Amino acid sequence: MRTRRIGLIVPSSNTTMETELPELLRRHPSGDRFTFHSSRATLHTVDPESLQAMVGQADRCATEVADAAVDVIAYACLIAVMAQGPKAHEEAERRMSEAAQAAGCDAPVTSSAGALVRSIHRLGLSSVAVVAPYAPPLTEMVVRYLAAYDIEVINSISLSVTDNRAVGCLDPMAPLSHAQQLDTSGADGVVLSACVQMPSLPAIAPTQEALGVPVLSAATATAYEIAEGLGIEPVIPDAGALLDGRTPKAAA
Numbered sequence: 001m002r003t004r005r006i007g008l009i010v011p012s013s014n015t016t017m018e019t020e021l022p023e024l025l026r027r028h029p030s031g032d033r034f035t036f037h038s039s040r041a042t043l044h045t046v047d048p049e050s051l052q053a054m055v056g057q058a059d060r061c062a063t064e065v066a067d068a069a070v071d072v073i074a075y076a077c078l079i080a081v082m083a084q085g086p087k088a089h090e091e092a093e094r095r096m097s098e099a100a101q102a103a104g105c106d107a108p109v110t111s112s113a114g115a116l117v118r119s120i121h122r123l124g125l126s127s128v129a130v131v132a133p134y135a136p137p138l139t140e141m142v143v144r145y146l147a148a149y150d151i152e153v154i155n156s157i158s159l160s161v162t163d164n165r166a167v168g169c170l171d172p173m174a175p176l177s178h179a180q181q182l183d184t185s186g187a188d189g190v191v192l193s194a195c196v197q198m199p200s201l202p203a204i205a206p207t208q209e210a211l212g213v214p215v216l217s218a219a220t221a222t223a224y225e226i227a228e229g230l231g232i233e234p235v236i237p238d239a240g241a242l243l244d245g246r247t248p249k250a251a252a
Contacts, residue, residue: 006035009038009041010040046138072107073109075096078195114225127188194218216242
């Protein structure tokens with residue numbers, strides 16, 4: 001049995017990614033043992049100023065997880081990156097990779113923001129409906145960010161939860177009812193949680209069955225790229241179309 005070390009960069013108040021990601025990889029058929037090593041960047045309130053301050057800590061966090069000789073690094077806060085404007089994930093991933101390399105770690109680096117964009121393309125989706133915990137202005141930042149990559153958000157719901165700890169306490173099955181309330185006609189797929197702190201994993205499979213379109217989340221997109229970074233097949237049962245083993249590996 002191989003041990004694979006996963007480095008996570010998370011908001012200080014995040015609890016969901018360190019719950020859903022281990023659960024996803026526990027289901028992986030490889031038989032590998034996965035361990036998780038986190039560095040935290042301060043974030044309590046989800047507002048533009050706090051998010052910008054969190055992004056400013058990314059290099060430090062990458063250096064810290066690099067010290068654990070991790071095999072892959074994931075920056076697990078989608079909105080912190082997307083709030084910086086289109087293509088911000090490309091710069092963030094480059095900077096974190098350079099910081100990790102300077103610390104002697106050549107692990108591949110991904111971000112939840114970049115992973116979601118690439119995974120929507122992997123699934124061949126050009127339009128999506130989105131469920132987000134943010135206040136409407138931040139959800140609109142997600143909409144504009146995806147539009148910069150030729151992904152149209154045809155409808156969205158904003159839960160307006162600004163306390164990040166409260167986001168992590170939301171009912172993980174609630175996204176199913178939120179998605180059913182959305183007008184998804186014309187949507188190629190659904191982003192059930194555009195936030196790695198908003199729990200949604202148990203709702204992904206039933207939502208996909210109910211709506212009949214591919215369903216993914218920021219967390220499942222990140223899990224896909226972590227698996228790729230580890231060199232293992234991104235196939236995990238009961239986690240939606242992205243991880244069912246039929247998704248092309250190359251993102252558009």
